[in-house]
Amino acid sequence: MTRAAFAADSAISHGREFHENRDGTRGPRSEFQRDRDRVIHSIAFRRLRSKTQVFIAPDGDHYRTRLTHSLEVAQIGRVIARALGLDEDLTEALCLAHDLGHPPFGHAGEKALAQAMERYGGFDHNAQSLRILMRLESPYCDHDGLNLTWDTLEGLAKHNGPVADPNWALAELDAEFPLALDRYPSLEAQVAAVADDIAYDNHDIDDGLRAGFLELDELLTLDFVASQWREVEKSFPHAERERQLRELVRGQIGLMVNDVIEQARRATNGMGSVDEVRAADRMSAGFSPAMQADERTLKRFMYDKLYYHPEQLETADRARDVVARLFAAYEQDDTILPGDWQDKLPAEEPARSRHIADFIAGMTDRYAMRECTRIYGRAPDRLSNV
16 A cells, blocks of 8 residues: 555654664564554553453453453554555554553543642643653663654654643653654544544443443434434344444444545645644644534533443442542552562652552552452442443
8 A cells, every 4th residue: 555645654763762773583573563562562551451441340241441442443543544544553553552541440540540649740641651651661671661662652642632731741751752742743643543532432332332321212312323323224124233233333433434534635635744744733633523513412422321320420439439548558558569669669759659659550440459458458349330
């Protein structure tokens, strides 16, 4: 396939923070392929299999976790990247790494950590992803972090656009390895961001219907969903309802993907380099105005019916309590931290509390519950509502 003139190019990457010698013993891969592979082989990536996507610590095997969500984002991202002639390996690396910084229990856990860390600069899962990749995940002998390319790191740092006011974690990393936070990222990063939206908008519908938190009749009050549903019923009138619902989700994803491809083609018409994408005055990959309006309507519906469902909120409160209690326990008595985390614990604030937050943020849902039980004797009941 022909590479677009505005695609990122691993042959002229902005490089890595730490120099690496290449002796040819680890395969003929591009720099972006190496980034993707380092993410896949990381401990932080493996932990995503037991971190909340929508439902906290789900008992059912059919519900999505952060890991399966990230894989689905990568699939959607690669489809869009290929259609636009972008670098698929960079796009995939960004999609797979975008949620590495999420603590246990998803946004509920993040809120608890942000509150606990308010005196010390707060907590942000996106900046934590960079912190993991650049400092915490350190399997190499000669440098900290995974030493990913500048192109991958800048895409993760600002996949939603320029960052005018970075929090302490991102500001520290940017000071040591500047990521041009005031500019837009590559189109590959923009595609990864919109692929994330497409994946969770539609796959959360699938999980919500499966769990009984969403009802089809309510979903069909959204005109654009109802229109797609009519097409499904027309094309597959005798299919089982569950299969029709799966077809509805696939159809919605297809509509959004095609919309993004068409919009990006228009926005990049005449662009001759990735630098022009970064220097633009707006994002070049996203939804059309009509699709953006529909997508926002869907998000409002999902917040009202699923994310803010009373049972979800009650479970989130219990999850926040677990994280808050863990932070308080480690803060008051650091001898209950695992030995390797004790050994590296800084003596002074704010580094001490940030170190504790790093430990908690890396936990899976179940490990956090086990730690809470170990320290306090029990964890809150019913942390899974599906």
